[in-house]
Amino acid sequence: MHKGLHLSKIAAAMAVTLMAGMSTQTIAAPTHDKQVIGYITQWEAWKGTDAGFSVKGEATHLNVDMDIYSILNFSFFGVAKDGSLHSGDLRNKNIYQPNSVQEPGPLLHPDVYSSWDLHILWGELEYVHEYPGNEPWQADLLAKVQAQGFVKDGRGWKHEPTGVTGQMPIPLKKEGGAPGLIDLADQKGVKVMASIGGWSMSKHFPEMAADPVKKERFLKDVDRLMALGFHGIDIDWEYPGSGGMNFSGTDADYANFEQLMDDIRKRIGPDKLLTAAFKAVPAALEGFNWERLSKSMDYFNMMTYDLNGGWSNVAGHNSPLYPYPEEEFEGLNLDTLKNWMVNVRGIPAHQINFGAAFYGRGVQTTESTAYLGAPTDKRNVNFSVDGPTLSAVDLDNWKAFEGQPNYNYLKKQTGWEHMWDANAEVPYAVKGKYFLSYDDPASIRKKAEYIRDNNLGGIIVWQVHGDIECKGQFINHGTKLKECTNLSSPLAEEIDKAFSANTGPVNQAPVLTVPAAQTVEASKVISFEVSATDAEGDALSFTVSNNATITDNGNGKATVTFKAPATDVDLQETITVTVSDGKKKATKTVVVNVKAVAGPGPNPGDNTAPVLTAPATATVDSGKTVVISVSAKDAEGDKLTYSASAGTVAATANGAEITFTAPTVTADEVVNVVVTVTDGKLTDEATVAVTVKASEVGGNTWDPNKVYHAGDTVVFDGVTYTAKWWTKGEQPGTSAVWEAKDGGTGPGTGPGEGGGTGSDWSADSVYNSGDEVVFNGEKYRAKWWNQGEQPGQQWGAWEKI
Template sequence: MRKGLNLSKIAGAVAATVLMAGISGTAVAAPTHDKNVIGYITQWEAWKGPNEGFTAKGEANHLNVNMDIYSILNFSFFGVAKDGSLHSGDLRNKNIYQPNAVQEPGPLLHPDIYSSWDLHILWGELEYVHQFPTNEPWNQEQYLKVKEQGFVPHGNGWLHEPTGITGQFPIPLKKAGGAPGLIDLAHSKGVKVMASLGGWSMSKHFPEMAADPVKKARFMADLDKLMALGFDGIDIDWEYPGTGGMNFKGNPEDYANFEQLMEDIRKKIGPNKLLTAAFSASTAKLEGFNWSRLSTSMDYFNMMTYDLNGGWSNVAGHNAPLYPYPEEEYAGLNLDHLRNWMAAKGIPSNKINFGAAFYGRGVQTTEAQAYVGAPTDKRTVNFSVDGPTESAVDLDNWKVFEGQPNYNYIVKTPGWEHKWDANAEVPYAVKGKYFLSYDDVPSIEKKAQYIVDNNLGGVIVWQVHGDIKCEGSIVSRGRMLKECTKLSSPLAEAIDRVFTTGGGTAPNHAPVLTVPAAQSAQPGQAISFTVSATDADAGDKLSFSVTNATVVDNGDGSATVTYKAPNTTTSLKEVVTITVTDGSKSVTKDVVVNVDVAGTGETTWDAGKVYVGGDIVVYNGVKYKAKWWTKGDKPGQSDVWQKI
């Protein structure tokens, strides 16, 4: 179910020109590519203001999202309560990290319009009615407004009959002629809006809900309310099935329960709505899924290829590396490794969306001058979400973000030396002992090009307000909403530019790598062999890398690999892994090296046997070589024996 170039989206963009011309004056054509650009829009970011890099508090709302770039927006998050029901993210139990803490049930949308952005974002500019109007001539206009929008009395508050949403006074009426809500605005642009459920701090009750028919029934009933609100689908952010998350442990049954939950949701919402989920980028957390089964019920797999290093890491590493790099703490935590793993699993590439981080992660190191791979300096930090945690997070420079600054804040913060990691293909910055990993326009372009080259579905953005910059003026849209008259989104625009033009190049072809058959070596021996590669794309520069050996590029499309066998007393098989990349696509192959002890002619030392120069023996687990003729001279106690 690919989203992108379609008549409804183009027609929506034309209609939006009329609807929004009063504020923006111009309109941008809808995307002409067929890639997904999925942006998470949170209900809490709008509380942030100038201290966090925004022009005004309330700027980070749906009115300041370039909907000519995004194809899907995920409203984040609704949480899962202990009884399986859904609740507003604003009602999250802030002590959920504590042992035995649970999430109590609550309203689906926060009923207080003064302390929550739920209704302002979803329903737009509001006017407030503080009591139910009576059907009297002097009050009839207001009475008709309330009635037409579907509000009726409910206890000491109101019930919105079309959706089943309840709340307290005042009644939040959509203002006639006011700024539209997220769903109405998105639909006018041909953009779909999904409800995202869960997230890092609201996934605790997913496992028990998915395993309990009664709790699952409550969950499903609340899905009906979400769909009645106008959402185009459901996005599940269960972090994480099988392995657990904040204050809960996973179990093996989670995987099958997750798969069943997807099928149940699909049956509930029907075949024409979207169903997606966010997944970890760690392949260890993905092995338990039946991907063929998931592919049948789901539209997209949203892979969170960010948060791969941070304050929890023992060395300073990259938040969202595209490729591996020598200093990485754990192998395999990069986008390229994940793509190859998913391809080997036979997962359809057009269902895979990879993550783009519109934020960075800062840590402090033990070094006077930070660098990639520097040891991190941990201490106990009391996070607002995770509680007391051992972390190396940099709070000296990024306190208001708890170490995770938005891109739009990073770019205007002075005093940092910005560098580029040619291996990982991402930038980073250092300032004394502090290290910051983030993405910028060039790295986002490289990731977008990688998605094009590998025929992937598209990209997910966490989160859409991380890169916005108001270059015009701010207009108030009611009490809470602020709208910018001229908005810049450099990272989102970079994604759109590459997806639209394909990077300005023809599709990239992977190199072809040729390696020799299995090799043989004696213990302690160094051997060399040649590998070669070709590329159908003229002009692509090829580079070689290896593990468990060294490599020298010969400059003619070949390279010499040198392997040094260990001084082992038992025969073994070693594997040398060779990778060639053209800067966009990489190919990896293995060469087996048989380290043959028997081939050296060595034996266990025998006091009654004659040995001559060059003979090798093993005595007390140590290898020795004879220098000359000898008999009865004990190795390690005679000069005739040279220890190897």
């Protein structure tokens, strides 16, 4: 698909000739002025067919429709404990653990075998395994290396223009090869931002922003990013004020964030872009001085996704456009946030970009057939990023994604019943007890139209490869990069269509009028009238929440009817009324005060909470199951319902039994199981501290039928192993996915996963530059990546030390 560039790209038409393997095309004039900002990650390229892609290496810059996107955010660089920046490939995978910190590391991961950093940013590479000497036969290669700015640096290399260093081989840009992200974007008139932070690499933001010394170290690395050719900086501090993974937020964060934006702006100058991602919750945004931020920043990227998920108590939407009756927390939607930002806080609409999720979120519920608003079923899950967490995430259907499947994968799955929520204006799907919230072309287009009609700045996409599908062939650019000859991006294309549509005058939302608070006795019926007008005279339709009904009386008027619940205590109910003209909506609420009516019995209106009896502790072996018996009494003899934060609950004649399956652990661990009982009005709860006993050393805890994620540990044949990525059925000691406690992986080690330092040389292992081994009693160090090259050979991969 080819379309005009955005006004933020290039105003005039131009012709560009791409490098080898890329097509020649003429770019037309712009057709809209909205920003389409896409996050492109450094890790998605590792994923293959199990994650919805045709081949590994498909999810790179070569397969992004740059005729649609105006800005691409390369994600992520992390913040280390000294304030410096590091490649996202070097993040501390245990950062979720108490007292964990992020150590400094290279800005770009220099290992071309185990990282995509250089392949994405610099393009197709040719590897030079030794720095060329001054011999005549090396003259041409030396000239190429020096022309690209590489000089010798100890045993490795340094790229002088950017200060990036690394071990051999030298990652030389291949002459005539596929361009890197920034070069390709420059040809297309697209801006590329360096995105810093993210959920798992924001821990040190608060201390850096508060410490002048650490901040100066941070800003020096910002200089290095700009030297790499980035067009600006995007800050993903998750989150100022409210905290994130293994750190707490404070009120001081807000002013420190504002000052950091001022400092970055001064550092990069007025002609570069400065943006940041923000939590899409008004309560977390109140502390910012938005007038100050508006002066230093170009755009506010609001993360209007991840609003519900495995942490939620009921099944809800990942990214709802409008409010809906089943939402657990009122106001978590795009429309409410827009009204707060623009109408309440007066934030310039043209600086606001709202989020579009190119992925879904799946949860499991307690119901045999899931539904919107169904209670979620939580248990302890060990996530690859978040570590051990209580979550209702659906791993049965979305294992490879840890419950967050890309759109290009989820749309191909069968057995799901797909539905549309007319209130939130998003789809969802159910299959048995499983619930999936996602966005499709229709809902993405509605979000884009909303952004257009409300004169907002644009849209942010997480992430650009979530919807791509190759309908052509692949051109190989070296061993890593794959370019599709016919790329489809259905969600991104809907954004482009909506932003490019000739809409004429901007449509105005209807104006809704509702009455003041109402009062009604319990179990009685109340009716009241609402009305609405529309500036364009469009036909209006009304909807209502909270089990109320609404009758359209015509002429912009409707009658709401509501039956109050039976209650022996005073209640306050809220009825949400929505009117739509087919393009925009207006929403208001009516408070209904429900007056109690005393019930029968000697003490009308009285109710006491049930009393729960549960053991304080329990013990179970690693990976085994324990049954916890509980009981409760209720003075009024009400029916009691039991639930637990982990395990499955089954009712018994005297109470309930919680069946809890312990995680596999290599050290004793305590899991707190919270048990709750309710009589329908009041509750009581107790915590059972379950001690999970580790297996004896030498015993096997690895289960060939169990799924393991990055960071999981097992014991096999007396050796402790840690999983480096998702795995099932791959035996420790025979597969590179498992890393032994001493750093080795055994036979089958894959590229970039070295065979250890100081261990005996193995012909089956892969070694990287700098790895040390022992062979025939002598120590050797690898000069470059190799496998099967025996130490001691003249001109070989090993040097004697």
